[in-house]
Amino acid sequence: MTWMTWRQMRAGSLAALAVVAAAAITLTITGVHLSSLYSGYLSCSGFTCNAKLDDIGRSYRHIKLIGTALIAVPVVLGVFWGAPLVAREIESGTYRLAWVQGVSRTRWMASKLAVTGAATALVAGALTFAFTWWAIPFDRIEANRIDPSIFADRGIVPVAYALFAVALGVAAGTIIRRTLPAMAVTLVGFIAVRMVIQFYVRAHLIAPVHRVFALTQRFGLGIERSPSGIQLQAGTPEFHGAWVTSSHLVDSAGHAPTSAFINQACRAVLDVAPPSGPPQKGGAPSGPAIQAFQTCLSNVGARYHQVVSYQPASRFWELQWLESAIFLGLAAVLIGLSIYWVRRRLV
Amino acid sequence: MIEFHLDSRSGVSPYLQLVQQVRHALRLGILAPGDQLPTVKDVVGTLAINPNTVLKAYRELEHAGLASGRPGVGTFVTATLPDAPLAAQIPIRRDLERWLTKARAAGLDDESIEAMFRDSFRLSTSREIA
Amino acid sequence: MTTALTATGLGKRYGRKWALRGCTVEIPEGRVAGLVGPNGAGKSTLLHLMVGLLAPTEGSVEVLGRGPAIDAEQLGRVGFLAQDAPIYASLSIADHLRFGAHLNPGWDGAFAKERIDALDLDPAQRAGRLSGGQRAQLALTLALAKRPGILLLDEPVASLDPLARRDFLAVLAGYVAEHGISVLMSSHLLADLERVCDYLVLVSAARVQLADEVDDLLATHRRIIGARRDLSTLPADQHVVWESHTDRQTTAVIQVDGPIHDPSWQVEELSLEDVVLAYMGGGADTGLYARPALGVAR
Numbered sequence: 001m002t003w004m005t006w007r008q009m010r011a012g013s014l015a016a017l018a019v020v021a022a023a024a025i026t027l028t029i030t031g032v033h034l035s036s037l038y039s040g041y042l043s044c045s046g047f048t049c050n051a052k053l054d055d056i057g058r059s060y061r062h063i064k065l066i067g068t069a070l071i072a073v074p075v076v077l078g079v080f081w082g083a084p085l086v087a088r089e090i091e092s093g094t095y096r097l098a099w100v101q102g103v104s105r106t107r108w109m110a111s112k113l114a115v116t117g118a119a120t121a122l123v124a125g126a127l128t129f130a131f132t133w134w135a136i137p138f139d140r141i142e143a144n145r146i147d148p149s150i151f152a153d154r155g156i157v158p159v160a161y162a163l164f165a166v167a168l169g170v171a172a173g174t175i176i177r178r179t180l181p182a183m184a185v186t187l188v189g190f191i192a193v194r195m196v197i198q199f200y201v202r203a204h205l206i207a208p209v210h211r212v213f214a215l216t217q218r219f220g221l222g223i224e225r226s227p228s229g230i231q232l233q234a235g236t237p238e239f240h241g242a243w244v245t246s247s248h249l250v251d252s253a254g255h256a257p258t259s260a261f262i263n264q265a266c267r268a269v270l271d272v273a274p275p276s277g278p279p280q281k282g283g284a285p286s287g288p289a290i291q292a293f294q295t296c297l298s299n300v301g302a303r304y305h306q307v308v309s310y311q312p313a314s315r316f317w318e319l320q321w322l323e324s325a326i327f328l329g330l331a332a333v334l335i336g337l338s339i340y341w342v343r344r345r346l347v
Numbered sequence: 348m349i350e351f352h353l354d355s356r357s358g359v360s361p362y363l364q365l366v367q368q369v370r371h372a373l374r375l376g377i378l379a380p381g382d383q384l385p386t387v388k389d390v391v392g393t394l395a396i397n398p399n400t401v402l403k404a405y406r407e408l409e410h411a412g413l414a415s416g417r418p419g420v421g422t423f424v425t426a427t428l429p430d431a432p433l434a435a436q437i438p439i440r441r442d443l444e445r446w447l448t449k450a451r452a453a454g455l456d457d458e459s460i461e462a463m464f465r466d467s468f469r470l471s472t473s474r475e476i477a
Numbered sequence: 478m479t480t481a482l483t484a485t486g487l488g489k490r491y492g493r494k495w496a497l498r499g500c501t502v503e504i505p506e507g508r509v510a511g512l513v514g515p516n517g518a519g520k521s522t523l524l525h526l527m528v529g530l531l532a533p534t535e536g537s538v539e540v541l542g543r544g545p546a547i548d549a550e551q552l553g554r555v556g557f558l559a560q561d562a563p564i565y566a567s568l569s570i571a572d573h574l575r576f577g578a579h580l581n582p583g584w585d586g587a588f589a590k591e592r593i594d595a596l597d598l599d600p601a602q603r604a605g606r607l608s609g610g611q612r613a614q615l616a617l618t619l620a621l622a623k624r625p626g627i628l629l630l631d632e633p634v635a636s637l638d639p640l641a642r643r644d645f646l647a648v649l650a651g652y653v654a655e656h657g658i659s660v661l662m663s664s665h666l667l668a669d670l671e672r673v674c675d676y677l678v679l680v681s682a683a684r685v686q687l688a689d690e691v692d693d694l695l696a697t698h699r700r701i702i703g704a705r706r707d708l709s710t711l712p713a714d715q716h717v718v719w720e721s722h723t724d725r726q727t728t729a730v731i732q733v734d735g736p737i738h739d740p741s742w743q744v745e746e747l748s749l750e751d752v753v754l755a756y757m758g759g760g761a762d763t764g765l766y767a768r769p770a771l772g773v774a775r
Binding site: 004 | 525528529530546549555567568576577579619
Binding site: 353355358360361387388391392393394395396397398399400401462466469470 | 509643646647648649650651653654655668669671672673674675692695736743744746
């Protein structure tokens with residue numbers, strides 16, 4: 001049965017192998033180059049460092065496209081390897097040949113899932129490993145791997161995403177029994193789950209660290225003028241590489257400043273700046289404007305302080321494992337559902 | 348070795364057709380004692396008929412003493428089929444002619460005579476075999 | 478006598494529609510049985526139930542004494558050739574044989590190879606490029622090479638030209654002659670069935686209407702033609718299967734055990750097709766055929 005699954009997957013596997021090989025070669029060549037740039041940067045001094053940083057940045061931006069493409073790998077595997085696994089056999093009628101041979105349906109499913117799962121893990125793993133290795137210099141400089149835009153194509157989560165996507169595809173194909181609708185459901189379903197977990201769950205996997213800051217200009221408090229008056233935007237403090245999940249202005253009772261209060265405390269700003277236009281940025285603010293701004297800041301800062309929740313960069317691997325566990329758990333549930341459906345419901 | 352054929356429209360059941368073809372071959376001298384009849388597998392592989400049909404036909408020939416099966420080897424002809432001697436046929440033919448005259452006198456037309464003969468002939472044949 | 482197939486009150490419902498209902502039939506071993514009936518009558522459903530591709534809504538079925546597809550061993554004992562001979566179009570013939578060998582413990586590779594050679598097929602050829610007849614032969618090879626105890630076929634020759642049909646049935650009959658397996662084959666082509674089947678099952682309106690030896694069917698059914706009359710006047714041992722009246726004449730197909738003595742009837746024997754058509758005639762549900770399948774030994 002293993003041979004049979006492999007034989008049915010052969011064309012797709014060769015395509016995947018070609019992609020992995022192409023990516024690996026590209027990343028190896030450019031990665032070696034990037035690595036030498038980095039060594040040069042490490043031994044730099046003075047203002048040559050800026051130039052070297054620019055070189056690294058430029059190199060990174062060119063190949064960053066591969067990272068973006070990597071985001072798509074799990075869902076592509078799910079759509080092309082997961083959705084047709086059962087659906088194609090049913091749609092084409094070959095299930096009437098496959099399920100009357102001397103192996104039980106459970107064994108048939110198990111073998112197909114095992115081979116496809118292994119191939120998925122290998123492809124996703126190889127690509128992620130290659131890209132993570134390639135990005136090491138940049139990651140060491142920026143050290144913000146935990147940022148959501150970078151988190152998803154480093155470490156081990158891409159493999160978990162891929163296995164989940166394939167499991168979702170198999171379940172969709174088994175229940176819907178037609179390949180194209182199953183592919184669509186897999187695509188939409190995967191994106192939905194990924195977004196939900198990224199935006200609503202990941203931040204709470206480990207209780208975020210809370211810190212309180214007094215309001216100072218150092219953190220870039222922003223004052224924005226709008227038709228309804230003045231709005232305050234709390235700038236976020238720079239924790240090197242941390243992922244700030246929320247940042248609020250609150251008083252000691254935990255209330256946010258009301259717009260009435262802000263309009264009153266920062267009245268001076270209204271008088272000085274023109275009534276419409278973008279917030280003050282760059283350029284040389286006028287003297288009265290600076291004064292008005294400082295007044296506003298101290299007025300607000302007297303009652304309100306900034307509460308910041310964040311995940312420190314050191315939690316990168318912990319979050320990776322936790323999120324992977326979630327996706328692998330979901331995959332396991334979907335696989336169980338698929339096997340049950342094939343055994344009991346497709347009759 | 349003879350070859351069988353089937354006439355699907357003859358109204359005669361397949362196994363009887365096979366029996367008749369063997370008897371015919373015997374009469375014509377195409378088959379002689381000691382000759383092997385085609386194996387069931389070969390007949391069936393050519394004619395696409397049920398093996399039991401062939402087995403039935405060969406059993407029938409065995410009953411009639413015309414063939415004998417040797418397990419693991421095949422079915423072989425054991426006797427010839429001489430035609431009834433001409434002398435014996437003459438009284439039979441005269442009886443037939445007399446019956447035909449009687450039937451016509453009773454008012455039966457050609458078709459009724461044929462139908463009556465056919466039905467009685469079939470009935471007597473199946474009774475012999477059963 | 479042992480039975481190859483036993484169905485007891487077997488039924489399958491899809492939503493509110495019963496594809497098969499109250500199906501009770503016993504097919505003896507060693508027969509080449511034909512399964513006939515109008516389209517949508519439940520023939521495919523019955524075969525799929527026997528092979529484990531469908532689960533019954535009610536009742537039960539046993540193949541060679543055991544439930545369908547209950548374990549790998551049973552799957553190996555029952556050969557199945559589905560409608561239109563499904564094969565993997567992108568795989569070669571040799572791949573299919575390997576597929577069979579890997580998935581079936583009782584696989585006879587020598588037989589499979591010999592069959593492919595006898596058909597003059599190139600093992601490296603993609604199965605999707607085969608003609609209809611070659612596909613059917615490949616599927617038959619796959620079903621037979623696992624050395625099943627019974628072979629079920631769903632309209633195996635429906636879309637084949639006459640020569641391909643004859644070749645297919647010849648191979649099938651040859652295998653039966655050599656190995657004595659039981660066969661249940663559904664088909665529309667009654668002429669073919671008449672040649673190759675010695676048992677007949679008729680399914681119509683989701684029920685089994687007939688199940689009997691072909692010889693018995695032909696021996697006990699006659700067409701009678703005579704002056705118009707009321708058929709309830711027939712003797713008790715004659716059962717009307719189908720009747721038709723004009724202003725002057727009555728024609729009927731009857732089931733009868735002994736000779737017909739009434740000289741006012743013109744009596745004709747029937748072909749198997751005639752018998753089947755009579756039972757299917759008018760589309761009406763004529764009820765369960767009363768003759769027991771395991772009859773008195775003749």
